[in-house]
Amino acid sequence: MQTSPLVVRGLSVAYQKKPVLQQVSFEAPEGKLIGIVGPNGAGKSTLIKAALGLIPRLSGEVLIYGRPYAEQRKLVGYVPQRESVDWDFPTSALDVVTMGRYGRLGWFRRPGAAEREIALACLAKVGMRELAGRQISQLSGGQQQRVFLARALAQDAKLYFMDEPFVGVDAATEKAIVALLSELKEQGKTVIVVHHDLSTVREYFDWVLLLNERVVDFGPAETTFTADKLQTTYGGRLTMLDRELGSPVIANGR
Amino acid sequence: MSGWLGLFGDPNVRWILFGCMLLGLGSGVVGSFAYLRKQSLMGDALSHAALPGVCIAFMLTGVKSLFVLLAGAAAAGLVATFGIGYITRHSRIKQDAALAIVLTVFFGVGIVLLTQIQHSGSGNQSGLDKFLFGQAASMVGTDVAVLAVISCVLVAACALLFKEFKLISFDPGFARGMGFPVAVLDHLLMLLFVIAVVVGIQAVGVVLMAALLITPAVSARYWTERLGVMVALAGTFGALSGLVGTAISASGNNLPTGPLCVLTATAVFAASVLFAPGRGVLPKALRRFSARRRLARSLAEPAEPALRKEHVQ
Known part of the structure; x- marks a missing residue:
């Protein structure tokens, strides 16, 4: 029997009393690149954090390959938003990537030569091998993002969550991330990405989750990422350009 | 002595x-x-x-x-x-x-x-x-x-x-x-x-x-970009502050020990801010100075070496 890498059922989350996610349900297909798209405050990052158990949920359940997340942690890799940490921390790129192995090391054990090799290989995959020894504050924003990606690769997971990996990165990094996504897909891995740039959604993702507190639609990009459904998602605040090309651009998103 | x-x-x-x-x-x-x-x-x-x-x-x-x-x-x-x-x-x-x-x-x-x-x-x-x-x-x-x-x-x-x-x-x-x-x-x-x-x-x-x-932790941060080294250095700086502060206090001038330890730690901190390679104020100023000189030199003599060569020949 085929079990889906991620099943979310009736997930609701609230900050204080304000609901952020209401009754979110969907079932992610395996081996796809899935983009989560929606306006600011739609709960995109919240969805990822609630699925990972980083924030408490009001109701609902999340199953990773058919079982609760607490039992399946080793199957899940996570790329947080770049701004979520202090990059002036006294550590090197290699050291940060090695952190991806900590979950498998267990208590008290220090990372050794094997972990170092894995971390170096993961850095090489994002084109950062030569910068392994660099202190992390001396990396550009794009390079920092690639360090986070390499760390997630070091987790050697089957399901990846990425929170806005394309924000504020240079063209080289954007290309590196796209190449990495397709490589992960070829390996049969499932990647769920919070994405904000509507013009690249069709190009980067197979499936799309349109989200605005509730699931507006979830399905293959060709049938889901359409002008009508986007208008519904964004509450009619989108001005479409290039309607024929099918690549909508926000002219006045607010 | x-x-x-x-x-x-x-x-x-x-x-x-x-x-x-x-x-x-x-x-x-x-x-x-x-x-x-x-x-x-x-x-x-x-x-x-x-x-x-x-x-x-x-x-x-x-x-x-x-x-x-x-x-x-x-x-x-x-x-x-x-x-x-x-x-x-x-x-x-x-x-x-x-x-x-x-x-x-x-x-x-x-x-x-x-x-x-x-x-x-x-x-x-x-x-x-x-x-x-x-x-x-x-x-x-x-x-x-x-x-x-x-x-x-x-x-x-x-x-x-x-x-x-x-x-x-x-x-x-x-x-x-x-x-x-x-x-x-x-x-x-x-x-x-x-x-x-x-x-x-x-x-x-x-x-x-x-x-x-x-204070020892902040001082240590100036000297290294690695957490392990920083923690070890902070411990060393702390131990040094305790030792020196106590020694000064015990050498007979009747000053309180605790405050002297803190003052010693502060002296280590001041030295770190000034002299630490990489992050310290003086090494930074020196680097900026030499970079400026190199830039000035390279701007001043782009044509000259070639000219001089011709003269020699």
Whole structure:
């Protein structure tokens, strides 16, 4: 029997009393690149954090390959938003990537030569091998993002969550991330990405989750990422350009 | 010179030197994590919060045993930690404001209780005010033994859980995602912090203890970009401050030990800010200066070398 890498059922989350996610349900297909798209405050990052158990949920359940997340942690890799940490921390790129192995090391054990090799290989995959020894504050924003990606690769997971990996990165990094996504897909891995740039959604993702507190639609990009459904998602605040090309651009998103 | 060497001959002074050195070592190591987790002021809040704990412990038991007083200090420190955590989580007040509230309330209560005790005239009360500024000179062999054990526990805990503490200091969200019990580790680190503060109060006092926790860590940060090196350096700087401060104080000019340790730590900090390669002010200025000269030179003589060559030929 085929079990889906991620099943979310009736997930609701609230900050204080304000609901952020209401009754979110969907079932992610395996081996796809899935983009989560929606306006600011739609709960995109919240969805990822609630699925990972980083924030408490009001109701609902999340199953990773058919079982609760607490039992399946080793199957899940996570790329947080770049701004979520202090990059002036006294550590090197290699050291940060090695952190991806900590979950498998267990208590008290220090990372050794094997972990170092894995971390170096993961850095090489994002084109950062030569910068392994660099202190992390001396990396550009794009390079920092690639360090986070390499760390997630070091987790050697089957399901990846990425929170806005394309924000504020240079063209080289954007290309590196796209190449990495397709490589992960070829390996049969499932990647769920919070994405904000509507013009690249069709190009980067197979499936799309349109989200605005509730699931507006979830399905293959060709049938889901359409002008009508986007208008519904964004509450009619989108001005479409290039309607024929099918690549909508926000002219006045607010 | 003979006076300095003579210091080490006096067994009493030797104990105090040893004690302050160990205290500096332990608090430097634990302080590194506090500094990196942006909880520098937590040490200040905890040490000030310890004062009412000391007073209440004395009022309840009526004895001035060090163990009882430190237990009171530790209890008050833990209450303060939870208080700060509670305020931050359950109101819109941010951590800095919560720290300020808890620190001042506890310290105020502590001063009131201290005055109360001093006026109560129970012949036993003198010496509690030593907790304000500490009194390293009163340390005896058993105190130092306690300090030694506690410092070893602090350093060993940080060495054993180095990987875990590094992870929760850098990226707690990621740590939680991987299944590390971040809340437990958080509280454990805070407990180590409270222990360091409590043992330090006796030597340095509630007012100055925060300096011994944070100053060595900040100084160490200037010298390295690696966490392991930074923690080791902070411990060394702390130990050095304890040693030198005590030595100056014991060399006969009757100055208080705790404040001298803090001043020594500050001197190390000033030296770090000025001279540390990489981050220090002077090396930075030198690099900028030489870069500017190189730039000026390369701008001034692009054509000249070629010309000169032709002349030679």
